[in-house]
Amino acid sequence: xxxxxxxxxxxxxxxxxxxxxxxxxxxxxxxxxxxxxxxxxxxxxxxxxxxxxxxxxxxxxxxxxxxxxxxxxxxxxxxxxxxxxxxxxxxxxxxxxxxxxxxxxxxxxxxxxxxxxxxxxxxxxxxxxxxxxxxxxxxxxxxxxxxxxxxxxxxxxxxxxxxxxxxxxxxxxxxxxxxxxxxxxxxxxxxxxxxxxxxxxxxxxxxxxxxxxxxxxxxxxxxxxxxxxxxxxxxxxxxxxxxxxxxxxxxxxxxxxxxxxxxxxxxxxxxxxxxxxxxxxxxxxxxxxxxxxxxxxxxxxxxxxxxxxxxxxxxxxxxxxxxxxxxxxxxxxxxxxxxxxxxxxxxxxxxxxxxxxxxxxxxxxxxxxxxxxxxxxxxxxxxxxxxxxxxxxxxxxxxxxxxxxxxxxxxxxxxxxxxxxx
Amino acid sequence: xxxxxxxxxxxxxxxxxxxxxxxxxxxxxxxxxxxxxxxxxxxxxxxxxxxxxxxxxxxxxxxxxxxxxxxxxxxxxxxxxxxxxxxxxxxxxxxxxxxxxxxxxxxxxxxxxxxxxxxxxxxxxxxxxxxxxxxxxxxxxxxxxxxxxxxxxxxxxxxxxxxxxxxxxxxxxxxxxxxxxxxxxxxxxxxxxxxxxxxxxxxxxxxxxxxxxxxxxxxxxxxxxxxxxxxxxxxxxxxxxxxxxxxxxxxxxxxxxxxxxxxxxxxxxxxxxxxxxxxxxxx
Numbered sequence: 060x061x062x063x064x065x066x067x068x069x070x071x072x073x074x075x076x077x078x079x080x081x082x083x084x085x086x087x088x089x090x091x092x093x094x095x096x097x098x099x100x101x102x103x104x105x106x107x108x109x110x111x112x113x114x115x116x117x118x119x120x121x122x123x124x125x126x127x128x129x130x131x132x133x134x135x136x137x138x139x140x141x142x143x144x145x146x147x148x149x150x151x152x153x154x155x156x157x158x159x160x161x162x163x164x165x166x167x168x169x170x171x172x173x174x175x176x177x178x179x180x181x182x183x184x185x186x187x188x189x190x191x192x193x194x195x196x197x198x199x200x201x202x203x204x205x206x207x208x209x210x211x212x213x214x215x216x217x218x219x220x221x222x223x224x225x226x227x228x229x230x231x232x233x234x235x236x237x238x239x240x241x242x243x244x245x246x247x248x249x250x251x252x253x254x255x256x257x258x259x260x261x262x263x264x265x266x267x268x269x270x271x272x273x274x275x276x277x278x279x280x281x282x283x284x285x286x287x288x289x290x291x292x293x294x295x296x297x298x299x300x301x302x303x304x305x306x307x308x309x310x311x312x313x314x315x316x317x318x319x320x321x322x323x324x325x326x327x328x329x330x331x332x333x334x335x336x337x338x339x340x341x342x343x344x345x346x347x348x349x350x351x352x353x354x355x356x357x358x359x360x361x362x363x364x365x366x367x368x369x370x371x372x373x374x375x376x377x378x379x380x381x382x383x384x385x386x387x388x389x390x391x392x393x394x395x396x397x398x399x400x401x402x403x404x405x406x407x408x409x410x411x412x413x414x415x416x417x418x419x420x421x422x423x424x425x426x427x428x429x430x431x432x433x434x435x436x437x438x439x440x441x442x443x444x445x446x447x448x449x450x451x452x453x454x455x456x457x458x459x460x461x462x463x464x465x466x467x468x469x470x471x472x473x474x475x476x477x478x479x480x481x
Numbered sequence: 482x483x484x485x486x487x488x489x490x491x492x493x494x495x496x497x498x499x500x501x502x503x504x505x506x507x508x509x510x511x512x513x514x515x516x517x518x519x520x521x522x523x524x525x526x527x528x529x530x531x532x533x534x535x536x537x538x539x540x541x542x543x544x545x546x547x548x549x550x551x552x553x554x555x556x557x558x559x560x561x562x563x564x565x566x567x568x569x570x571x572x573x574x575x576x577x578x579x580x581x582x583x584x585x586x587x588x589x590x591x592x593x594x595x596x597x598x599x600x601x602x603x604x605x606x607x608x609x610x611x612x613x614x615x616x617x618x619x620x621x622x623x624x625x626x627x628x629x630x631x632x633x634x635x636x637x638x639x640x641x642x643x644x645x646x647x648x649x650x651x652x653x654x655x656x657x658x659x660x661x662x663x664x665x666x667x668x669x670x671x672x673x674x675x676x677x678x679x680x681x682x683x684x685x686x687x688x689x690x691x692x693x694x695x696x697x698x699x700x701x702x703x704x705x706x707x708x709x710x711x712x713x714x715x716x717x718x719x720x721x722x723x724x725x726x727x728x729x730x731x732x733x734x735x736x737x738x739x740x741x742x743x744x745x746x747x748x749x750x751x752x753x754x755x756x757x758x759x760x761x762x763x764x
Contacts, residue, residue, distance in 0.1 A: 074762070143602075143761065144498060145498070146604070146605050147496070147498060147605040148601075148602065148603070148604065148605050148761045149758075149761040149762055150498075150500055150501060150758045151498065151499065151500055152500055153500065154499070155497065155498060155499035156497075156498040156499075157495065157496070157497055157498070158495070158496040158497075158498065159494070159495050159496075160494060161494055162496065164604065164605065166603045166604070167599075167603045170599060170600055170603045170604050171525075171597075171599070171600050171604075173525055173529055175528075175529045175532045175533070176525065176528060176529065180525075180528065183521065184521050184522075184524075184525050187517055187518050187520075187521035187522075188518065188521070188600065188604055188606070189604065190606070192517060193517055216532075
């Protein structure tokens with residue numbers, strides 16, 4: 060054990076399913092259940108009928124000191140539950156975990172931030188909530204402020220901050236936590252791209268300092284960059300633990316819909332996205348079939364279908380294209396062109412489809428991940444899903460196919476070559 | 482919530498996480514480790530309480546003073562409630578001082594867990610920190626309101642008695658009672674939101690069961706024993722005795738009051754600790 064930071068043994072967490080629809084019982088129900096034998100029988104029956112679910116089941120793993128371990132998995136796979144148990148927020152139902160060292164957990168940035176308090180006051184408050192001592196905060200205060208880039212507003216109530224400033228400040232405090240073991244949930248999925256890069260850089264430093272890190276993310280490039288080894292969780296169980304590139308490939312290749320179409324149901328959309336509501340994302344090579352496989356020699360159309368429940372100013376809806384390794388191929392928005400930018404400066408409520416076409420002979424063969432983003436620049440990001448849909452590009456007929464080798468790089472353009480004999 | 486054995490083993494903490502069963506220990510040591518968080522949360526409550534109000538901390542004075550005025554008009558003047566030989570305003574104000582702390586502490590602690598839900602579900606700390614901070618922040622209003630008391634005493638030319646040193650003890654009794662009840666209510670409020678709606682009525686009922694607008698001597702002899710089971714009776718009478726020299730010195734009944742209050746406090750802590758492990762899942 061001496062060289063281990065975390066040892067988890069058969070950890071399990073059971074939730075009652077009835078919990079979500081009726082989150083809290085009212086006193087009347089409980090009293091009625093205690094008093095009336097009839098109701099008591101009802102309750103027993105209901106318990107059986109509803110049953111329970113295991114959010115985590117028989118999880119066992121070990122993490123060595125100084126190791127940076129990634130945890131990936133689909134929504135509901137149990138990632139957050141695992142982190143909550145390891146950060147002692149909730150108790151396991153079965154099993155145990157042993158942790159050596161001071162744990163700092165970042166399941167959210169800005170926990171306990173109060174909108175009425177100034178940036179300065181919130182740094183102290185949030186620091187204390189995260190477990191920093193007062194003199195520790197005093198010592199790091201200037202560094203935190205510098206990192207957050209909000210020096211000028213440090214004495215302004217944070218309710219007057221833009222959401223970007225708010226998140227930067229919140230992350231800055233969190234980033235200066237110095238525990239021996241750091242447990243991090245998707246906190247990097249905030250802020251603009253530039254700030255995300257900065258956060259990743261900071262996380263990189265943390266990892267290099269030899270601290271133990273458990274890192275949950277949907278961002279495969281972050282996982283690839285920061286971790287050496289990764290656990291893939293599926294339905295509460297460990298599906299695979301492998302070196303990160305291998306784990307990411309496995310995860311990316313498994314389980315995505317095979318239809319070339321991603322449809323969002325109401326319960327998948329957080330209320331934060333309102334008034335933007337994603338409906339569907341489709342990929343097709345216009346050959347009348349909507350499969351997950353498209354021909355690289357055909358034009359590939361990508362459609363985002365969505366509804367606006369209220370008008371949005373400056374909305375841009377766009378796509379990200381990534382390889383399964385998490386490298387971005389490109390990002391593009393529907394108002395990139397001046398013409399659309401001007402005519403859609405304000406979008407009234409309604410039902411929309413934003414469609415673009417990738418030229419033929421553009422992508423290399425292989426698997427790609429499409430993500431979507433709907434935002435108003437510097438105002439609000441309504442919706443983002445970086446891993447919305449996976450599709451395969453079939454390279455039949457692509458340039459260079461006479462050699463059955465794998466071509467490096469995500470693009471495979473048909474270039475015009477001249478060969479001059481001199 | 483969790484059996485955490487913190488062992489000083491070459492400055493390395495070892496935390497063992499496993500399901501806990503039955504009644505746990507209070508683990509007051511961990512609470513002590515987190516004392517700075519209590520301080521910061523109290524400070525937050527105080528900072529935020531009167532933000533964006535025109536009167537600011539003036540509200541801490543205005544609330545008891547307005548109550549005093551209303552009580553003086555209705556109970557003192559119209560209903561002629563006796564006030565044990567001191568002017569009615571100061572008679573009621575002396576009672577409103579500890580009552581204010583108690584009512585505010587009870588109210589705030591009762592709701593504290595639910596209103597801090599985002600913290601409960603995102604970070605670990607001993608949960609008792611939250612109701613504790615609520616109680617401490619209610620003490621600040623007391624200090625401000627107490628200055629007005631001194632002003633009133635000067636105005637009515639009433640010198641404090643030599644028993645004034647007992648005041649902190651009575652205040653402590655009020656705080657412990659509020660915290661005891663508050664711990665029960667806050668933990669129950671996580672499970673049953675009904676509690677949140679009941680708190681104002683509990684407070685109101687308790688108000689009439691405490692000798693604030695009337696003297697305790699008005700309660701019939703045969704009820705006095707049951708009446709004194711309410712710890713706030715001892716507190717209020719104690720305040721009047723120590724400040725104004727009215728009422729009798731606390732009888733042995735104060736021991737019963739104190740016992741009840743301690744019992745509420747200790748059982749409250751155990752109940753809270755027991756329920757604590759479900760907070761993050763239920764809140």
